[in-house]
Amino acid sequence: MVTTRADRSWQSRGWAGVAALLLALAGVLVVLPSPARAATAITVNGSSGGRVFDGVGAISGGGGNSRLLFDYPEPQRSDILDYLFKPGYGAAMQIMKVEIGGDTNSTSGAEPSHEHTRGAVNCDRGYEWWMMAQAKARNPNIKLVGLSWGAPGWIGNGNFWSSDSIDYLVAWLGCAASHGLTIDYLGGWNERGRDLNWYKNLRSALNSRGYANVKIVASDDFGWGSADDALRDPAFGNAVSVFGSHYVCGYRSAQTDCPSSANAVNSGKTLWASENGSDDYNAGAPALARGINRDYIDGKMTAYLNWPVIAAITPNVPWSTTGVAVAPQPWSGYYSIGKNTWVMGHTTQFTAPGWRYLDSSTGYLGGNRANGSYVSLKSPNNSDYSTVIETMDAGSAQDLTFSVTGGLSTGTVRVWSTNVRSSNPAEHFVRRADITPSNGSFSLTVQPGYVYSITTTTGQGKGTAVSPAQGTLALPYADGFDSYASGRQAKYLSDHQGSFEVVACGAGRAGQCVRQMSEQAPIFWTSGHAEPFTLLGDVGWRNYTVSSDVMLEKSGYAQLVGRATNYNHDNPHNLNAYYLRVADNGQWSIRSNSTSGNQRTLASGTTAALGTGRWHKLALTLNGSSLSAAIDGVTVGSVTDTTWIAGQIGYATGQGVTAQFDNLTVTPLGGGTSPTGAIRGAGSNRCLDVNGQSQADGAVVQIWDCNNGANQTWTATSSNQLTVYGNKCLDAPSASTGARIRIWSCTGGANQQWRVNADGTITGVQSNLCLDVVGAATANGSAVALWTCNGGSNQQWIRS
Structure with missing residues (x-):
């Protein structure tokens, strides 16, 4: 007998397939069941050898x-x-x-x-x-x-x-x-x-x-x-x-x-x-x-x-x-x-x-490997065990069958899971239904992109404490350093090279001061050999005067730092910031630095020698593009520069120079934010930019060198929109994490409404997600998208 293709087709379906085909020909819709998944068998054997977990x-x-x-x-x-x-x-x-x-x-x-x-x-x-x-x-x-x-x-x-x-x-x-x-x-x-x-x-x-x-x-x-x-x-x-x-x-x-x-x-x-x-x-x-x-x-x-x-x-x-x-x-x-x-x-x-x-x-x-991995461990009591399973790369659900042997407990199994692909905290570390094994065996279906823990132990839990909202560090800010024990670090003062520590003040001054303690170049870990510096404050601080009493203990220079943002990991000396540098011989300068090491002297001169072992007051004023320096209450120089518009304050010294600092003050100045202007990324120092100066709906938004172009000029409206070109709105095509930001004709929709927050973030009204430079990139053309707010500098924005 010769079997036709149709015959073979019917034979491959079996009688269930034949019946279904006949019903289909009669106009009845039939959905055949999916083939059964083959289960993966796992034996949890307490007699197995293995290394001790540390x-x-x-x-x-x-x-x-x-x-x-x-x-x-x-x-x-x-x-x-x-x-x-x-x-x-x-x-x-x-x-x-x-x-x-x-x-x-x-x-x-x-x-x-x-x-x-x-x-x-x-x-x-x-x-x-x-x-x-x-x-x-x-x-x-x-x-x-x-x-x-x-x-x-x-x-x-x-x-x-x-x-x-x-x-x-x-x-x-x-x-x-x-x-x-x-x-x-x-x-x-x-x-x-x-x-x-x-x-x-x-x-x-x-x-x-x-x-x-x-x-x-x-x-x-x-x-x-x-x-x-x-x-x-x-x-x-x-x-x-x-x-x-x-x-x-x-x-x-x-x-x-x-x-x-x-x-x-x-x-x-x-x-x-x-x-x-x-x-x-x-x-x-x-x-x-x-x-x-x-x-x-x-x-x-x-x-x-x-x-x-x-x-x-x-x-x-x-x-x-x-x-x-x-x-x-x-x-x-x-x-x-x-x-x-x-x-x-x-x-x-x-x-x-x-x-x-x-x-x-x-x-x-x-x-x-693509299905995921599992490890099993047993307790020193030789009864309890736990198996941890991850399915990060799996494409579909998998059925697992467990057999417990070797003296391990065959009692109740507790199951916890985390959906790693989800950003919803409610899907993280979830207690699931317990499993009661039958004769030491049980089954579990695991979903792709999850971590599971199955265990005979108890005591697991998920913390319930909730964070308060983000906020700014208010100005004015001041610290006289007298409230700390010797040897401690002053509040919020974070060292990035050298060591700035609270000590008893020198040169006849009562109370406590901050001293740079490193007396010689250290054995460096980074490839770049930076000089000592420490930073404090909010990256959103814009226009202010930072002042401090300063006393050099040896020849060299001390510095006040202003509008500090990022520094280079390999060479932390390359810091985006302005500096007022003053040396013991009276030489002073207003300087700018960058992560690329572009150090520029913007203004300089000489005043009466400061000497060593004598206290002096230094002040650096940053107000819009106007920068000025004062020593002992006398303005010694000023300059105009627009490179850095906001950032932290700090102290710095030359390598191995010990110096003391006291009576830190950061005083806010006028010059509020205009509703119209550039929006600059704190992490990149580049501006929010419409690609190619396009005015077409759907043109993507990126970061680019600030150039005062119309495609970088944004207006915050009373309806919570950020407009460009007068009639285009900053637009999120969806409320999903990773949605690429674009411009679109203004519609009044929630996807075009934004909260410009005091902490420097910009969040979507529809999504409550942050405006984010993807991957914390800093290069021209880096994409901007919605992302879960995380406090990163790639989610901090400064409005001109």
Whole structure:
């Protein structure tokens, strides 16, 4: 018999298909059921071997990223700390690495050293002691790690790999002990290679000075060369307990593939992903979800440390939205908890250091990376277990069937989930219906783009504290610095190079002053060797006079800084700002700088020598395009310049110049904002611009060099519109995150209405999302879109 194509078609459908076809021919609409999905089987076997889990946490440091948290008011400060460290509340961090301050910039600022000069140890400087104590108060089991990025220049006469640095680290451990803190791990020099003999000498010093229990991590660099070195030098291997590598999945990558090395895996040492992340506190969540699981699956790493803990810095500072939360405004109490918090909590709230991975119960769903990954761990009680599943790249739902064996509990399974693709907080860290296994088996359907935790444990929870609204730091602002203990940092004053610290005033003045403490060039971590500077205030401050009493302690110069915004991460000396520089010999200048290093002298001259050890009052006035400088109440010069229109104030000195500052005042001036003019991005210093000067409906909006063109001249109307060309409105085509901004004929619609907020943001009335430069880009032509408000400088706008 010959089978026709039609015959074969009917045969392939089976009798159900035949019946359906007959009904269809009769005019009856029939929807056939979808084929059943094949379920992925997972066996959670308590008898499986696996490595001991050390924890998931983050890094406070590598650049002052926790600085402003200390200045937050209550209850917001405690609320934020709870979200970071409290078990059963938020990120529930299990391990925290802190910077051992070195008086030098290490990405987003500088942290003060406990020993600015040889032998002068002060254990109360900085905020890391406080940060560690707060973490311990919430989670007594959290593990603490110390690591240096830079160091004071006296160490080894500029050579970190010296006996000086070993003594320096031992002194830091003594400071920790004086605060009741036990440091569990100690590293060398962050991302700056290794000296094998130095590590051996460090181990000997720790053993002989009472710190035998402190484990050494090597070498907090890229790759696994330390494991190779340990094979060649067993004494080095014996000195080290942990091999720690950075960005094992690739720097700021999607974290899909996270190998270590054969030598590392076979070394018998603990392996850590000792720095990862560097991504936005929301946008980085998919990579974080992959990396926490895949670091162990691919490379047998038992700890994951995200950089950083929190972005408690102002939005003009590099990496202003990284971490698990942002806290840019201690004056308003505003903060925001990111999706990274909940992704991290899916591991930390369901495990603990000392649990053990179950290797045979860990892998990729269906053996395919694109489907997602899962890891299973068991408690030391050999009964409880948790499995963490991520489906970041999956294209559809997947059915999973679990079988529990090997002595693990077959009791009730609790299920929590986070929809990482959603910006709705109600879909983050959600308790779902419990599952009751039958004979140790149960099923679960997982959706794409989610993280799931299934567990036999209890105690998980989602914090309920809510942030207040954003606000500006009001002017006038003043601080006489008399309310602080010696050795502390003044409120809101954030160091970015050097160390500015409250001390007893010199030169016969009573009370407390701020002193620049770094007496020589430090051992730098950044490639650019910046001079000491510290910043304070709101990036939206526009027209003001900043004044301060200043006393040089040695020959050189001191500076007042005004309208400061961004600086270059690799060379923080390249700061967008104006300066009044005054030297001991009486030379003065009004200067401008930029992130590209374009330093210009706008005006200069000479006045009577200031000398050293004598107090003088300096004042820098910035009013529109008019800039002027005064010394001891006498105006010495003025100039017109339009480069910078708003920003913070600050103090600065020459390299190694010690100087004191007192009686800071920032006084507002007239010159209010016109309803018509340019709208300049605080992060880019470029203007909101209609592409190609087009007046057509749908022409996209971007940022571009400010040029006073009609396509950059916007009017804020009484109907909450921002118009250009007189008849075109700033328009959002939808209320969705990522919607590209354009112009369109004005319709009066809510998608064309905007709130110009006091904190510098511009939010859509329809969407309540922020006007955002995509990806925090600063180049000409960078796109502008709607995005979740996050406090970043790419969402800060300044109206001329």
